[in-house]
Amino acid sequence: MSEAVPISPNPLPLRERMKIARHAMPEQPSEERKANFSEVNLGYSEELARQEALRCLDCEKKTCMTHCPVGVKVGEFVRLIAAGDFAGAATKIREDNGLPGITGRVCPQEDHCEGFCVLKKKGESLGIGYLERFVADYEQKMGLRHLSKAAPTGRKVAIVGSGPAGLSAANDLIQKGHQVRVFEALHELGGVLVYGIPEFRLPKHIIREQIDYLRGMGVEFETDVVVGKTISIDELMEEEGYDAVFVATGAGLPQFMKIPGEHLMGVYSANEFLTRINLMRAYEFPRYDQPIFDLRGKDAAVIGGGNTALDSIRSALRLGARKAYVIYRRSEAEMPARAEEVKHAKQEGIEFQMLTAPVEFLPDNKGWLRAMRCVRMELGQPDASGRRRPVPIPGSEFELPVAVAVLAIGTSANPIIQSTTPGLATDKRGYIAADEQSQRTSRKGVFAGGDIVTGSATVILAMGAGRRAAKSIHEYLTTGVW
Amino acid sequence: MFKIIETRELAPGIKRLVIEASRIARRHQAGQFVIIRVYEQGERIPLTIENSDAQRGTISIVVQAVGKTTRLVNVLEAGDAILDVVGPLGKPSEIAKFGTVVVMGGGVGTAEAFSTAAALKKAGNHVIAIIGARSRQLVILEEEMRGVSDELYVMTDDGSYGEKGVVTDKLRDCIAGGRRIDLVLAVGPIPMMKAAADATRNEGIRTIVSLNPIMIDGTGMCGGCRVLVNGESKFACVDGPEFDAHQVNFEVLTQRNSMYRDEEKKAMEEFESEREELIERIRSGEMRECVLAGGGK
Numbered sequence: 096m097s098e099a100v101p102i103s104p105n106p107l108p109l110r111e112r113m114k115i116a117r118h119a120m121p122e123q124p125s126e127e128r129k130a131n132f133s134e135v136n137l138g139y140s141e142e143l144a145r146q147e148a149l150r151c152l153d154c155e156k157k158t159c160m161t162h163c164p165v166g167v168k169v170g171e172f173v174r175l176i177a178a179g180d181f182a183g184a185a186t187k188i189r190e191d192n193g194l195p196g197i198t199g200r201v202c203p204q205e206d207h208c209e210g211f212c213v214l215k216k217k218g219e220s221l222g223i224g225y226l227e228r229f230v231a232d233y234e235q236k237m238g239l240r241h242l243s244k245a246a247p248t249g250r251k252v253a254i255v256g257s258g259p260a261g262l263s264a265a266n267d268l269i270q271k272g273h274q275v276r277v278f279e280a281l282h283e284l285g286g287v288l289v290y291g292i293p294e295f296r297l298p299k300h301i302i303r304e305q306i307d308y309l310r311g312m313g314v315e316f317e318t319d320v321v322v323g324k325t326i327s328i329d330e331l332m333e334e335e336g337y338d339a340v341f342v343a344t345g346a347g348l349p350q351f352m353k354i355p356g357e358h359l360m361g362v363y364s365a366n367e368f369l370t371r372i373n374l375m376r377a378y379e380f381p382r383y384d385q386p387i388f389d390l391r392g393k394d395a396a397v398i399g400g401g402n403t404a405l406d407s408i409r410s411a412l413r414l415g416a417r418k419a420y421v422i423y424r425r426s427e428a429e430m431p432a433r434a435e436e437v438k439h440a441k442q443e444g445i446e447f448q449m450l451t452a453p454v455e456f457l458p459d460n461k462g463w464l465r466a467m468r469c470v471r472m473e474l475g476q477p478d479a480s481g482r483r484r485p486v487p488i489p490g491s492e493f494e495l496p497v498a499v500a501v502l503a504i505g506t507s508a509n510p511i512i513q514s515t516t517p518g519l520a521t522d523k524r525g526y527i528a529a530d531e532q533s534q535r536t537s538r539k540g541v542f543a544g545g546d547i548v549t550g551s552a553t554v555i556l557a558m559g560a561g562r563r564a565a566k567s568i569h570e571y572l573t574t575g576v577w
Numbered sequence: 578m579f580k581i582i583e584t585r586e587l588a589p590g591i592k593r594l595v596i597e598a599s600r601i602a603r604r605h606q607a608g609q610f611v612i613i614r615v616y617e618q619g620e621r622i623p624l625t626i627e628n629s630d631a632q633r634g635t636i637s638i639v640v641q642a643v644g645k646t647t648r649l650v651n652v653l654e655a656g657d658a659i660l661d662v663v664g665p666l667g668k669p670s671e672i673a674k675f676g677t678v679v680v681m682g683g684g685v686g687t688a689e690a691f692s693t694a695a696a697l698k699k700a701g702n703h704v705i706a707i708i709g710a711r712s713r714q715l716v717i718l719e720e721e722m723r724g725v726s727d728e729l730y731v732m733t734d735d736g737s738y739g740e741k742g743v744v745t746d747k748l749r750d751c752i753a754g755g756r757r758i759d760l761v762l763a764v765g766p767i768p769m770m771k772a773a774a775d776a777t778r779n780e781g782i783r784t785i786v787s788l789n790p791i792m793i794d795g796t797g798m799c800g801g802c803r804v805l806v807n808g809e810s811k812f813a814c815v816d817g818p819e820f821d822a823h824q825v826n827f828e829v830l831t832q833r834n835s836m837y838r839d840e841e842k843k844a845m846e847e848f849e850s851e852r853e854e855l856i857e858r859i860r861s862g863e864m865r866e867c868v869l870a871g872g873g874k
Contacts, residue, residue, distance in 0.1 A: 280796050282614055282621075282661040290798075319663040321796055325600045349800040351810050357803075358810075358829045360836045364800035370793055375620065381847055384620035384645060385793070386840035462832040509797045510815065 103178045107149055117219035118147045125442040129412050132294040132378060135439055136200070136228075141181070144229040147222050148176035150214060158211035159223060164559030165198075165263070167191045169208055169223055176226055185234035188227060189242060193266025193309065194259065194558065196235065196301045199228025201292060201402075202555045203433045235301075239308050245272035250572045253278060253337040255322040255512070258286025259554045260343035260545030262305065263561030264568070265314045271569045276315040276337075278322050283374060286345055287546075288554070290374040291366070293406050295413070296436075323511035328519075332540060339540045339568045342527060343561060346546035347509025351502060352398070356456025361388060361464030365399070365407045365503035372410050388499050391415035396467060396495065398422045398453055399503030400430035401551075405440050407501040412443060419445045420495065424452040424472050424485040450474070450485065454492065456500060466496040506551050516541070526550060534564035539577050542568055579662040582635065583655050587717040588710075590642040591685055592651045593627065599634030601626075601664045607696040608670030608787065608819055611638065612795040614661040615649055616859045622646050623792045623802075623814075625689035625764075626665060636662075639688030639717070645844040652856055666795045667818045670785075674701045676759035679751060680726070681744045681773060682708045683765020687718050689787060690764040695725040697762075703727050705758075707747045709765075713738035745772040758782050763822065767831050774822035784822035788813050791834060805829045 105112070121137040122128075128135050139147065151173045159169040167188055175184035188195045204210070204224040212220035234240075250273045254261045257279040268275045283289050285302040310316065320326060322344075331337045349364035351357050368387070371377040375385035395411035397404045400423035412419045421440070423430060426449050430437060441447070450472040459465040471491035474483035508525035520528040520537035527543040529536050534544040544560030546552055571577060583595035601611060610625045629636045642651040653659070670693040678697050682690040687708045698704045706726035710716045711734045723729045730747050731739030740747065744765070751758060761784040763773035770786040777784045790813050792802040797815035804813050805826035811817065848855065 280663065281794060282663070290794075319661050320600070321663060321666065324664065324666055324796075325604065327604075345798075348797045348812065348815075351800070351803070353810075358805055358826075358833065360833060367793065367799040367801040370799045370801075375793065376618075380840065381844050383618045384844055386620075386837045386844070388836075389840075511796065 105149060105151065105153060105174065105177055109152060112150050112152060113214065113217060115146070115150050117150070117222055118143050118225075120222070120225050122439075125439075125444070128295065129409075129443040132413055134298050135295050138232055139222075139225055139229040141233075144176055144181075144226060145179065147226060148173045150221050151177065152213055154213050158213070159208040159221075162207045162211045163191075164207060164555045165192050165562050167208070167227070172230065173221070173223070173226060176230065181230060181233045182237065182240070184230045186240065186242070188230060191562075192558070193263055194305050195227050196231035196305055197259070197288060197297060198555055198558070199224055199226075199231050200297050200301070201433075203553055205434050207555065235304050239304075239311070241308070241312055242270055244270055244312065247274070248272045248572065250274065250338045251276070251336055252568060252572075253331045253335070253340045254343060255328075255340065256280075256286055256343040256345060256545070256547075257284040257306075257316065258288060258343060258345050258545065258557065260557035260561040260564070261286065261341065262309065263558035264341050264343065264544070264565040265309055266312075267562055267565035268568060269309065269312045269314050271565075273569070273572065274315075275313070276317060278320040279316065279318045280321040280344075281374065282318050284316055284318065290370045291403065291406070293369065293373055293410050295409065296406065321511065323515040328512065328516045328538075328541060338572055339542065341534075341561075341564050341568060342512055342536070342541065342543040342547060343545045343557070343564075344509060344512060344547045346506040346551045348507045349502065350505050350507055352453070352504065354453065354455055356458060356464070357502075359456050359458050359464045360462055361499045362456055363388075363499065363501045365397070365403045365501050366506070368407050368501045369403070369410065372414075378410075378414060387414065389415075390499060392417055393498035394418040394420075394496060395499040395501070396420040396422050396497045397501040397503050399505075400425065400432060401503060402432045402436055402553075404501075404503035405432050405436045405445075407503050408445055409440055409443060411499060411501065412445065416499070420497070421445060421447045422451050422453060422467075422469065422495075423447070423449050425482065426450055426474065429482050448495075452485070452487070453500070457494070464498060464500055466494045467500055469493055469495050506546075508547065508550070512547070524550065532563060533567040534560060535567060535577075540571070578658040578660060580658050581653055581655055584653065587639065587688075588715045590651065591639060591715070591717055592642075593637055593639045593688070594650070594653065595635050595637045596659060596662060597634060598636050598662050598664075601662065602629040602634050602636050603631045605629040605631075605636060605665045606669035607672065607692040609665035609667050610795075610818060611636065611662050611664030612666060612792065613638075613650075613659050613663075615646060615653075616660050619649075619660070620646055621661075621793050621795070623666070623789070623795055625787065625818075627688045627691055629692075639685055641685040644841050645848040648845070648848060649855070652852070657860065663795065666814060668816070670696065670762070670819055672696045672700050677703045677705065677757055678760040678762065679705045679707060679748060679758055681748060681761065681763040681765065681769075682706070682718075682722070683744055683763075683769040684710055684715065685717070686763075686765030686769070686787075687722065690762060691718060691721060691725070693762060694722065698725045698727075705751065706730070707732065707744045709733065709744035709769075711735065743772070744769060745776050748773060748776050752776065752780055752782070760785065761822075762787075767827055767834070770822060770825075771827040774825065774827070778823050785819050786822040786825060787818045788820060788825065788830060789818070789834075790830060791836065
């Protein structure tokens, strides 16, 4: 978009920059926050942000940028922060990322930008996520500046799903001058950002602000539409006049373990547990009508090692759980959760039971969960994922008394779109088959990306897919070539 | 917002609402349901679509006042609106020419069985409808059911109307009388559906039930509506709501549906104490903050 503006150079010599320690994120004290749903991280002040930005080495290779799934120009926006041009930094980020307030909070930076930061070789990486969040919040406080838009093309794009992939694609497509309408199955916009990620990690108002921004850019939204049920993809294209459709419906069906007792009252899928809390605000029952198990004075466990698992168990703690366990069949080193979430969970007093798996859920005499029978594991030979396969240790079984167990062991493909769209090819697991670069599916004009193509991944990877889809949709709409 | 354009009290505490929902009306097939949320702080509940009119762009639902949300819906009138209505969800009923089919509706289940009965009749089946209620005044949709069946029997628990007994008594009579029955559809309270399954199991009569577990999203995302069918977890929202009655574990369903009984009681007591005020606030639109919503149609 905008041409590179001259930015005042970092005044500190490289050696000096390397001496500055990474600035810690101010956070709500753990004793306080474990009893509320307010955000844990409080954000950098302007001063902290500038100080942190000064640590950037301005490397030639820019591995931070090349490892960003949406290609945020990290070096440039950080330099703008160091120079005090926070609004300029915001505009710079927005060229590649329409949801900086969200990614600044939930992106696993250690796997992307920060993981490849040269500073990390000698100490701690630059706080890129914290800086991105700072810029997004600053921009919000000051009032968002809308990016310029291309002249209307007269082309209509339907986006199915308002999660990270859909919103990210909407952001790019609206700038290209296309008419964009996003369809959402639930009653609130944001997809997994709303039903999946708790308030203490990603406040709802942040999502609302990002969506309001897109609305201000001209994106239309419609809730309560389950594409495939309420309207088919063929009807969208043939009857409602959409020239292209981007399917970004997310992963879907929660998996269960197929062990005895999964139907007991008190056993939840993480999707249900989190949906009740996040989307339906069950933690405010009875002010909100949807209830959830009253955990006060009871013990809870989550099974799994990802962000969803930690979100679930930290929510359980905030609902009043006395003891809260993470049960994971591998060791902590293999946990896919963000490092910061693991740290926060431990600070809050969550107990990690690694190399452990449940084998049965045990009932009381009324059908409520009373305990889990678990077995200890050890790591054997590497499996297909390259990680060492956990193997049960004979004779190590024990009972763990819990009233609530939340299964956060992954999801499988939601079949609604696939089963109602003739000619839409799927892979052998039932996910939509789409080209990795163009996100094109087997159906002309239909693109797909995010978890419905890859299976459960992260917000930022879904956003990357949204960007690629937007680029490819734009090409298709302007050239007409499939 | 989905506008209510017509309401009719079918029986004390049972109301039929006709709602403007053109997209849902156009795609509705017998056996499917919607999920509704009445107002901003409301819960999501599933309700079977009783009927639809694609030309008018309307669907109808029949709601019996049992919990807070259903009581609230029962107070709504034409001109009011429901904040969210999403659907049509679930797999449609299997409609084919089976031969002789028995369609059983227990209580408000009669409304839920109606559109499937109509579709089965249209497909050329000989439809025997058996509808039941506790007493005369709770019998609903008798004339409508008569219109889509070849034989209609009404059963009341107290004998105040039709024959005294429950719907499965009549089913057993039909079976004992040696009539050939090719399919049974039973929709109603769990004990009634279980009794229907028991009545046909030994006879090997194919029997379908429409299950009503607790549900939130209705699109396969949350897994809250999982039911045990033939020992396997199935999601009523995407795999159902209709299942082979002989394979359903009704005990697990009963148990899981009771999970929030204490909370439901609490919500209902609170509702009764603030009922007028709440309805006033909903009607004034004051509660419609629509946090992130985009406005359906």
